[in-house]
Amino acid sequence: MSKNVLQRMNWPNTTFLVATLLLAVTLVPWYLWTHDLDVFQILMFVFFYFATGMSITLGYHRLFSHLSFKTKSPVRWFTVFMGAGAFEGSVLEWSADHRRHHKHVDTDGDPYDIGKGFFHAHVGWLLFAPTEETPMDNVEDLKKSKLLMFQHRHYVPIAFAMGFGLPTLMGAAWGHFSGAGVGSSALASLLVSGILRVVVVQHFTFFINSLCHMVGKRPYSTDNTARDSAIMALFTYGEGYHNYHHQFQHDYRNAIKPWGYDPTKWAIWALDKVGMASGLRRVSDEKILQAEIREQQKRFDAQLEAKGYSLPDSMLESLHASQDRLSQAMKEWTVKKEQYQLAMEKKIETSRHQIDELKKEAQEASRHVQEMFEEWKNAHFYAQAQMA
Numbered sequence: 001m002s003k004n005v006l007q008r009m010n011w012p013n014t015t016f017l018v019a020t021l022l023l024a025v026t027l028v029p030w031y032l033w034t035h036d037l038d039v040f041q042i043l044m045f046v047f048f049y050f051a052t053g054m055s056i057t058l059g060y061h062r063l064f065s066h067l068s069f070k071t072k073s074p075v076r077w078f079t080v081f082m083g084a085g086a087f088e089g090s091v092l093e094w095s096a097d098h099r100r101h102h103k104h105v106d107t108d109g110d111p112y113d114i115g116k117g118f119f120h121a122h123v124g125w126l127l128f129a130p131t132e133e134t135p136m137d138n139v140e141d142l143k144k145s146k147l148l149m150f151q152h153r154h155y156v157p158i159a160f161a162m163g164f165g166l167p168t169l170m171g172a173a174w175g176h177f178s179g180a181g182v183g184s185s186a187l188a189s190l191l192v193s194g195i196l197r198v199v200v201v202q203h204f205t206f207f208i209n210s211l212c213h214m215v216g217k218r219p220y221s222t223d224n225t226a227r228d229s230a231i232m233a234l235f236t237y238g239e240g241y242h243n244y245h246h247q248f249q250h251d252y253r254n255a256i257k258p259w260g261y262d263p264t265k266w267a268i269w270a271l272d273k274v275g276m277a278s279g280l281r282r283v284s285d286e287k288i289l290q291a292e293i294r295e296q297q298k299r300f301d302a303q304l305e306a307k308g309y310s311l312p313d314s315m316l317e318s319l320h321a322s323q324d325r326l327s328q329a330m331k332e333w334t335v336k337k338e339q340y341q342l343a344m345e346k347k348i349e350t351s352r353h354q355i356d357e358l359k360k361e362a363q364e365a366s367r368h369v370q371e372m373f374e375e376w377k378n379a380h381f382y383a384q385a386q387m388a
């Protein structure tokens with residue numbers, strides 16, 4: 001006999017998600033309306049918002065699920081314990097689900113398949129998550145870590161201690177030293193940095209599975225639903241550049257343009273600078289540009305086909321010419337970049353002056369590629385306008 005809705009519900013998950021949400025929209029606003037928050041409480045909310053949320057994006061996601069960089073143990077300890085306070089499961093469970101999401105994106109094997117709708121991808125998959133253990137055959141590498149196994153075995157007490165216990169204790173200590181009162185300060189911290197913060201962090205990180213597969217553009221791949229959106233990045237600690245992320249999942253960056261908001265990337269970069277992280281993985285600029293060109297070409301061809309339009313010879317010629325110039329520029333760029341890299345790695349005999357020259361040439365070649373790419377885009381834009 002098939003189970004009814006109530007029997008299929010995952011009650012521990014549902015109780016937690018519904019209770020914290022209800023408290024966050026009833027008790028918390030009432031408290032904020034009737035009490036004043038001091039600066040300490042606001043700073044603590046900000047701290048827990050970033051510490052637990054970015055332990056998910058930097059730790060659970062980019063470090064453990066995708067191995068996009070290496071770290072020293074303090075970073076692993078911090079993200080494992082603080083990440084537990086976001087109440088999104090152990091690193092092992094989270095990574096197992098997430099690796100399946102990437103491997104089977106948009107199909108039944110994807111735990112948060114957006115094809116089943118916004119609600120399912122956002123939170124429905126948790127409300128109806130099977131109560132038996134998540135299959136974890138795809139995280140054998142992570143199971144070798146004693147720290148991750150410890151967190152997995154004692155997940156619930158660690159999550160409550162870090163997510164609710166720690167802010168309450170810090171609030172109580174502040175109440176004692178500032179004279180604001182131990183009890184009232186502890187309660188304010190529990191409500192604001194505990195409950196309200198958990199709800200905000202959860203739904204913001206859940207957006208990565210829901211809205212980041214719905215809102216935005218797909219410049220790097222239309223093979224899946226993941227999308228790039230600068231607005232979503234603001235709510236997801238930089239994970240809104242999700243189309244890029246699905247195409248190049250091992251890159252430690254999600255925003256590759258300097259103006260893209262990606263605090264998770266900035267934090268990894270800063271950890272590298274102070275010697276706490278290493279081996280940051282980056283996809284080469286050539287590969288990224290190639291993906292962009294492929295997608296634009298695909299869109300253009302699809303439009304031509306949909307309209308049953310054949311371009312005049314003169315326009316075809318100019319499109320081919322811009323294509324050739326772009327390919328040539330990319331070839332030159334690749335050669336110059338390789339020469340510069342070899343010189344930097346001292347694999348060829350080079351003086352300081354020659355290295356500077358090679359660097360200049362590589363930069364010049366890169367600028368030339370950008371120019372040719374713009375020209376190529378304009379040629380296509382013009383052809384598209386003609387078709388309209």
Ligand SMILES: [Zn+2]
Nearest residue numbers: 208209226242
């Ligand atoms: Zn995704």
Ligand SMILES: [Zn+2]
Nearest residue numbers: 098102245249
């Ligand atoms: Zn991912």
